[in-house]
């Protein structure tokens with residue numbers, strides 16, 4: 412199977428992924444290892460920059476006994492003009508068992524999945540989806556809260572360009588959460604009920620801040636990112652209006668002092684950011700098991 416969108420997962424698969432990720436999370440902390448996918452090969456194909464997703468898929472694969480091969484796209488024949496489809500056909504002929512792809516075009520992972528015999532996992536396609544990020548976010552919340560039933564989650568910032576927001580807006584309500592999307596009016600997509608960041612954060616149990624994606628903006632915000640924090644970012648004052656002890660999340664990478672005050676991001680009593688990264692390895696182990704088979 413492929414993992415392209417949250418929509419393609421059943422409720423049972425989502426519950427199983429979260430349970431399995433938490434199992435691996437505990438196992439990784441205890442230093443346990445698995446050879447469940449021993450002898451299988453994972454290809455990493457990242458056309459866009461990544462630290463967390465690229466490294467956590469590689470780590471997850473190693474922890475399951477897979478061999479990992481990463482194409483350095485900047486040094487590849489992509490730079491000679493080879494199309495995505497021809498690259499996919501070329502890599503397919505090398506017969507990997509699974510391929511993780513990140514690309515700037517919406518629908519690119521689905522297009523590659525049609526070409527590849529290998530199991531394809533979407534690691535972010537344009538502004539469309541980033542399903543494994545949403546899955547790891549959900550698993551981190553279940554790890555902390557026990558359940559998402561009735562939990563109010565404010566997702567704030569550049570909603571229009573955020574594949575993380577799109578995948579979380581699909582996933583979290585299926586687990587019982589109430590999701591509030593908010594941000595600058597010019598960064599909210601059509602069809603979203605416009606909420607101010609203050610309205611969204613008020614009484615929220617979880618506040619997930621999103622990166623301002625300057626690479627995908629046409630200067631909608633002007634040239635004063637410092638003003639963003641005061642108008643739309645997570646400050647101590649705004650966090651004070653959330654539920655007592657509300658948790659703070661950010662998928663990373665952060666623009667400190669833009670969408671989030673750095674002191675909040677670093678506060679271990681409020682921030683789940685490090686937990687999100689750690690759960691990222693565990694969830695990607697669960698995802699690789701699901702698509703490529705083999706459990707121990």
Ligand code: CP
Nearest residue numbers: 461462463464662663
């Ligand atoms: N959250 C996330 O996708 O981070 P990277 O871009 O570093 O992979």
